[in-house]
Amino acid sequence: MIEAVLDALLEPALLLDANGRVAVANGAAQDRLGVWVVGRSYVSVLRQPSLLGPVEDAFADGKPGRARFAHSSGEVETLYEVRVSPLPVAGRQRQVLLVFRDVxxxxxxxxxxxxxxxxxxxxxxxxxxxxxxxxxxxxxxxxxxxxxxxxxxxxxxxxxxxxxxxxxxxxxxxxxxxQSRRRPTDRLDLAVVLGEAIDPLRPGAEAEGVTIALRAPGAAPAPGDRDQLIQVFANLMENAIKYGTRPGAVEVVIDRIAREPVIRGPAWRVVVSDQGPGIQPEHIPRLTERFYRVDTGRSRATGGTGLGLAIVKHIVNRHRGRLRIESEPGRGTRVTVTLPAEIGSTGPLS
Ligand SMILES: Nc1ncnc2c1ncn2[C@@H]1O[C@H](COP(=O)(O)OP(=O)(O)O)[C@@H](O)[C@H]1O
Ligand SMILES: [Mg+2]
CATH class of the missing domain: 1.10.287.130 (Signal transduction histidine kinase, dimerisation/phosphotransfer (DHp) domain)
Structure with missing residues (x-):
């Protein structure tokens, strides 16, 4: 009976009999600690004084306790918080139940x-x-x-x-x-939002010899948070201008996808591309980490904080959209933001 109950737990659990031997190790305990523990004395199984003390107290005084227990198998070290619960049995003897939570x-x-x-x-x-x-x-x-x-x-x-x-x-x-779990519901036109993100950047870019071309199909209605989406597109534009070539050209294209598989519904795809030196592939998965920059000196010199893409990622997730960065070193970088075109579609929840 007790075996079945302990086996139903997802967490490793050991039941020690009155003699201090492992009477039951549930499936999770056998997986994590090893099958060999069954029948052994707890002293040889646990070995760490931080945990042995509370177990001794539980046997001696019937006092419940808690302890940390580090277990390594191969190269993986797992840290557990262990709950030590004395269980009264017939007479003055006690059993002790240990439940391990992976922390x-x-x-x-x-x-x-x-x-x-x-x-x-x-x-x-x-x-x-x-x-x-x-x-x-x-x-x-x-x-x-x-x-x-x-x-x-x-x-x-x-x-x-x-x-x-x-x-x-x-x-x-x-x-x-x-607010990552609250999805924006305001209706807006992504083509207009893109224009609002680009217009303030255009004079500065042109002064540096960078032209910006926006290709939109007319209106692009979608649910979204206007200020946040402006922040997304402004960040991507700033990056394309800063890390692109000069003179150079930045292109922004928005088009509609009838059914985007991950978003499971109609979507708008916005692609920002530049013709800069691009990004080596090993950096790409890390770009959305806070403060991750390929070239810290260059980022700082141009006023970067290293937080732009982390913010972009958060906002796109909140909109249940997708962010994708592709680059061919020497040829330029393409950043694609895909956003649901309708409120009903259930995109990926981060
Ligand atoms: N279009 C791009 N071309 C080349 N590198 C880029 C581009 N966009 C971003 N990066 C790289 O990604 C890093 C992180 O970008 P971001 O989070 O916006 O921070 P910041 O621009 O403040 O440095 C940048 O420092 C840069 O190295
Ligand atoms: Mg940036």
């Missing part, structure tokens, strides 16, 4: 958060250090030098706006994370 992923999440905080701090510290240096110069050597003062103030303004952009991007990301 490795939780721990990976914690370490990702730590990395993120370290990255943010580093990204903010760089411009801040520069600003402090300029202030020192203004207070000292450049105090009576009006020309130098103007130059240092301009540099400081530059660094401060970099910090400003970084903080805005971080706020965008955290807002997006909060």
């Amino acid at each position: 490795s992923e939780l721990r990976a999440g914690e370490s990702m958060r730590r990395d993120f905080v370290a990255n943010v701090s580093h990204e903010l510290k760089t411009p801040l250090t520069a600003i402090l240096g300029f202030i020192e110069t203004l207070q000292g050597p450049a105090r009576d030098d009006p020309k130098g003062r103007a130059r240092f103030l301009a540099l400081m303004a530059n660094e401060a706006s970099r910090m400003n952009r970084l903080v805005s991007d971080l706020l965008s990301l955290s807002r997006l994370e909060g």
Whole structure:
């Protein structure tokens, strides 16, 4: 009976008899810890003092407990949180039930958060250090030098706006994370939204010798969040202009797909392509990670935060759309955003 109950659990579980031997190891425990554990004493199975203590207490005093238990098989190390529950049996004897919860992923999440905080701090510290240096110069050597003062103030303004952009991007990301499960329902015209994203960028691009061509089929009605989609297209356009060639041409095409298999319904496909040096294939899967850049120096020099594509990915996911980046080194980059054309279609949920 107890065997059947423990086998129904997804988590590994061990039942220790009154003599401290493994009386039952459920299927998950046999898979994860090994078949050999059945019949062995818990001391030889568990071996880690952090867990042995609570098990001894459970036998001696009937006290429940919790402990961490690290188990490695081959190259994989799994971290468990173990619940130790004494079970009363006839007389003064006790059995002890151990249930193992795999917390490795939780721990990976914690370490990702730590990395993120370290990255943010580093990204903010760089411009801040520069600003402090300029202030020192203004207070000292450049105090009576009006020309130098103007130059240092301009540099400081530059660094401060970099910090400003970084903080805005971080706020965008955290807002997006909060609403990732709420799908936008406003109706809009993607062709108009694309125009609104492109128009403010056109003069700057043309000044650098980059032309932008938009090909749209007339109206492209779809559900969506206007401000967020403008952010998506502006980010992709900025990248195509920044990392493309100059003189050069950026092309934006929008067309309709009658039935997109992953979105399971009609969709709009927006393709932004440039003729730049492109991206080596090993970088492509990582581009949507926060702060991932192929060439950090170039990204920083052009005012990049390394968060643009992470934001794009979040917004596209929220719209149940798809993002695809393709590149042929030397020939250019093509970024495709596919968005559902109707509210009814159920796209991939991230
Ligand atoms: N069109 C493109 N051509 C070449 N590289 C690109 C292109 N778009 C993005 N990248 C690379 O991807 C990186 C991440 O892009 P993004 O998240 O927008 O950050 P940022 O532009 O702020 O550096 C860029 O630093 C760049 O190395
Ligand atoms: Mg960018």
